[in-house]
Amino acid sequence: MMKKVYLFLISCLGLMLMPDMQLYAQEESAQKPAYITVTTLHWNMDKEDFDMDKWKAMEKEYFDKVTAKNEHIIGSGVYLHRFTPDNRELISVTVYPSWEAIDKSGARDGELVKEGWPDEQARKAFFDDRNSYYSDFHSDEIYAPMDNVKPLTSPGEKILLVRRSQLKFPQDGSYDEFNKAHTDYVNNVFKKNDLVKGYYPVMHAWGADRREMVEAFYVDSMDDLDKMFEKNNELFMAKWNTDELREEMQAMATKYFTGVHGDYIYTMVPELRK
Structure with missing residues (x-):
């Protein structure tokens, strides 16, 4: 033992x-990860027509039209519960090259959303459907890579x-x-x-x-x-x-x-x- x-x-x-020692090392290159945000989401357990394949297809569409094209995001991933205390949870991880990139990525997401779904009615329908898979509760943490x-x-x-x-x-x-x-x-x-x-x-x-x-x-x-x-x-x-x-x-x-x-x-x- x-x-x-x-x-x-x-x-x-x-x-x-x-932090001072580590963050200084990360600032040597703008392309190196400087901050990592981790958002813990929860499934909407009351959704009667829950379809995992449809959820994945919708998230892939969002990924292709927004996340993959956002130049302020240098890495991201989504991970589903396997063995954790809460079977409802999934986590979304996003990697940024600087603190400023966190703010800029939010604005850029908004631009890309409008480009990806130019019709306002279709856009609202897509995001209403996508959001229906999640509960209102989520939590966020920010980490510094080592x-x-x-x-x-x-x-x-x-x-x-x-x-x-x-x-x-x-x-x-x-x-x-x-x-x-x-x-x-x-x-x-x-x-x-x-x-x-x-x-x-x-x-x-x-x-x-x-x-x-x-x-x-x-x-x-x-x-x-x-x-x-x-x-x-x-x-x-x-x-x-x-x-x-x-x-x-x-x-x-x-x-x-x-x-x-x-x-x-x-x-x-x-x-x-x-």
């Missing part, structure tokens, strides 16, 4: 809240594991300390694990809990999710191959993290990924 504790704790190390990404490059539907953890803020902590540990871990575990098709660590920027950090793992299937953990553990034990090295890593992780975390599993909608 102890080696699995090591695996979980050290996988989080790169995500201590150090370094040490393993980009998702393989095509097709994916399983997304989202791990949310709580940070500590030690007085004697340093950016160099935790960033080195995270870089070492990602390079020697996630990037060497072929089952991890994509890995994206992010940290809280604006939202309900400043302690929150999030890691997103993409795999091909639920079977691969179990195998991913096993392979991660093998790679970790091979790299940190003595009790002394593992104890050093455990001490580092305990310094920066409370040990509290939650796991959420979603299914990607590949047709809606930019």
Whole structure:
């Protein structure tokens, strides 16, 4: 059991809240992700004529006419509940190159909507139908992306594991300390694990809990999710191959993290990924 504790704790190390250091790195290129918005939506459970195929076709039409053409959005995705506390939820993720792009993208969406549905009556009918699939309630969070990404490059539907953890803020902590540990871990575990098709660590920027950090793992299937953990553990034990090295890593992780975390599993909608 102890080696699995090591695996979980050290996988989080790169995500201590150090916003000035991280955001400066993101500003070097306008095309690099600077902010990620996550909107949690909920299905309208009272909709009697709910049709998943129709919903997907409508969202694909909106994606093709609006999201895909919006130059202020550099990435996006939609993910459906698989194993989460609320079966009604789905999440929409949007990636922006700057804070200004968030505001500009909203205005651009409005322009593209009118271009895509020039007839006002037809436009209203489409969006009334589209909106009928969702409840009125939604919530938003904004995150800042971290370094040490393993980009998702393989095509097709994916399983997304989202791990949310709580940070500590030690007085004697340093950016160099935790960033080195995270870089070492990602390079020697996630990037060497072929089952991890994509890995994206992010940290809280604006939202309900400043302690929150999030890691997103993409795999091909639920079977691969179990195998991913096993392979991660093998790679970790091979790299940190003595009790002394593992104890050093455990001490580092305990310094920066409370040990509290939650796991959420979603299914990607590949047709809606930019």
